[in-house]
Amino acid sequence: MGSVDVAGIVNGRCVGGPPPIHTISYLLIDSRKLLWPARTLFFALKTKQNDGHRYIEELLRKGVRSFVVENVPDKLLSEYPDACFIKVENTLSALQALAAEHRSRFSYPVVALTGSNGKTVIKEWLYQSLCEKHHIVRNPKSYNSQIGVPLSVWLMTDRHEMGIFEAGISRPGEMHRLQKILQPDTGIFTNIGPAHDEGFASRREKIREKLELFTGCHSLIYCIDYQSVHDEIMDWHHDHPTVRLFSWGRDSRAGMQVVGQEREGNSTLVSLMVGGDRMMLSIPFHDDASVENALHSAAFMKHAGYDDAFIIRRIAVLQPVAMRLEMKEGVNNSTIVNDSYNSDLHSLAIALDFLGSQTPNKKKALILSDILQSGIPPEVLYTEVASLAGSGDVERFIGIGPEISSQADKFTMPATFFKDTEDFISNVDFSAFRDEAILLKGARVFGFERISNLLQQKDHQTILEIDLDGLTHNLNVFRSVLAPGVKVMGMVKAFSYGSGSVEVARTLQYHQVDCLAVAYADEGKTLRQGGVHVPIVVMNPEVRSFDTLFSYGLEPEIYGFRLLRRFMEAIDKLPDGKRQERFPVHIKLDTGMHRLGFMANQVADLASALKNHPYIRVASVFSHLAASEDTLQDPFTKKQVAMFSDLCQALEGALGYPFNRHICNSAAISRFPEAHFDMVRLGIGLYGVSGDPEVQALLWHVSSFRSVVSQVKQIAKGDTVGYNRAGVAGKDMTVAIVPVGYADGLNRRLSNGRGKLMVNGRKAPIVGNISMDMCAIDVTGINVKEGDEVIVFGGEMPVTEMARDLGTIPYEVFTSVSQRVKRVYYQG
DSSP states (O other): OOOOOHHHHTTOEEEESOOOSSOOOEEESOGGGOOOGGGEEEEOOBOSSOBGGGGHHHHHHTTOOEEEESSOOHHHHTTOTTOEEEEOSOHHHHHHHHHHHHHTTOOSOEEEEESSSOHHHHHHHHHHHHTTTSOEEEOSTTOOSTTHHHHHHTTOOTTOSEEEEEOOOSSTTHHHHHHHHHOOSEEEEOOOOSTTGGGSSOHHHHHHHHHGGGTTOSEEEEETTSHHHHHHHHHHHHHOTTSEEEEEESSTTOSEEEEEEEEETTEEEEEEEETTEEEEEEESOOSHHHHHHHHHHHHHHHHHTOOHHHHHHHHHTOOOOOOSEEEEEBGGGOEEEEOTTOOSHHHHHHHHHHHHHHOTTSEEEEEEEOOOSOOSOHHHHHHHHHHHHHHTTEEEEEEESHHHHTTGGGOOSSEEEESSHHHHHHHOOGGGOOSEEEEEEOOGGGOTHHHHHHHBSSOOSSEEEEEHHHHHHHHHHHHTTSOTTOEEEEEOHHHHHTTOHHHHHHHHHHTTOSEEEESSHHHHHHHHHTTOOSOEEESSOOGGGHHHHHHHTOEEEEOSHHHHHHHHHHHHHSOGGGOOSSEEEEEEEOSSSOSSSBOGGGHHHHHHHHHTOTTEEEEEEEEOOSOTTOGGGHHHHHHHHHHHHHHHHHHHHHHTSOOEEEOOOHHHHHHOGGGOTTEEEEOGGGGTOOSSHHHHTTOOOOEEEEEEOOEEEEEOTTOEESGGGOEEOSSOEEEEEESOOTTTTOOGGGTTTTSEEEETTEEEEEESOOOSSOEEEEOTTSOOOTTOEEEEEBTTBOHHHHHHHHTSOHHHHHHHSOTTSEEEEEEO
């Protein structure tokens, strides 16, 4: 941006070096995403989960010299005299103030969207529809929060001609701040639903709060069929009479009335009346949500004055919105990160960051198409692209398209260029991609799905999807109830509860868990080889695995004297060069679970043995709660906690130094805050399961076990299905065959109607015996065709429901999913 007095705008005071008046191009809130230190202003935000002030010294070492802080790090001022710290009362408010001032510099129209659902899709569809006419700036992905909106607005430049931004809130008072930042000209209210109801006294209060966004707008577009929204808008309009309202819907009062709708294949034909004129749209989707989102987009374009022919043409070619990055296994031990159709500089930076965090030990390759409709001169645009690729440690660059090919001289790493996707596919040996992490980013017209299909391992119909954003969200839910300084141990044993150990561990490491725990040393070795460097505790160390512990820096749980003696002997036999000064160990106490662990009457002898060995250091002492989720057992749980506290105190006194203490598992974190001690162990809660209904309501599902319908057939009454003729048709029925069986993790006890799968929003009982590789479900009365998606668990089919059908616990269901089932990882 141009010259700006940051300190003056944010009402701050400069301490240290010269104020950043001319040098700031990028705003940073996450130290891990640093790309251009000299041109970056870091805001040290404080949240329930973290404090940005912790990362100032790290950023100073990396070259950042401009900071907005609440507390000036005085000890760093002399060491970095050229660093400027702008001290403010609240760093989030400062970020929002700077964004609001930046927004005020531009006079082109800004469209703002809010509502419970559809914001991101409508924003992206408006971009798809209008980008051929205007250079548009918009939120990256779903950056619609108190932090995301100001960061999005900062992307506005003189090169743009329109802004389209979404805004989301979760409690009263938030929308007013976003309105001051966005200052929109036109508003779109999508709809109202239950999302974030818990933050408001009533649905009416939530609607009124969302309407705050449109204060000062020239126009507001909404669906009149949502009666509560219409009523509140009418009431709100009395206080904002200058705002022009434009509604659409089936109601005869609508400015754009839906007078007919019918499905035609995978499309929907919608007949509209606008001011006495008829318009027919062909929407390339048939689900209700997509039709509604498309009509919001059409209503905006109609109200904004675009001609009918243009609207009809653009709506007919709407494409699905890629809402997430996907990571899949590729050919020859490669990893594919697919972020096709999100092709701009900011999303490229996000994707490169994801690539680096998830594949730290692999060579990086980037396949990128022309970036279309950026509004940036090609020589400037691809200089930035080359800089991003270099910062992301890209070792091989492949450019596809005439524009990027013309800028080949900007790329210093090994690079090849092709005129189009067909040229690339025809002239590249795909077997040459080996042991690489490959990021795909292509504008939609380049059809990069063809490249993705060629680079992936043979496609699987049955997959386990893992939502890494959900994992992070759940981590933060539990972190939010911890006192400052309480550490988190992430449990990634048993293949991370079936989710994939390395990928989950790297995500937890990226989000700064303090340590990880595995069951066996081989699991820890795999994590180390996968680029995980945080401390790793081995909960079930075996004597024969000690060499692995020493070689890979793994830390054993010690639960008995025999194991302790054998570990000490192994240390004593190490050559001097391999012996650490003090090996960290984790002592297990038995406070009533009566599995592994030292008994209370053994603690004195334990302390003596530990104190007398020169090469062992106790890193933590812990115990297991036997029934932390059971309210009837609370007296016993509290007895365990009290015993643990007393034993730790005695052990610490005998050893003469402190150690981390931990006894809380996922259930205990929310139920027994007094037992958090120095650290908590977070296991099943990470994966979206809690026995506490209040906590469960806050968690996201992380794993979704999915398959497809292979075949649909009609079965006559009296015929049988499956082995042993166990499934007898009591009536004429329609049966769908699904390629998932007990070898995939679909427990055979769910046979013969005990279990259900979901297809097209309906639960379908399993018919007959489950086979090794497939099963049959009764889809009588459900509109099902071959290729339709089937949900085994996840989303509307929670894993707890399957566990209940089996008479077991979600742990068993998660860990039963076979490793032959392909894991697909995605991030929002």
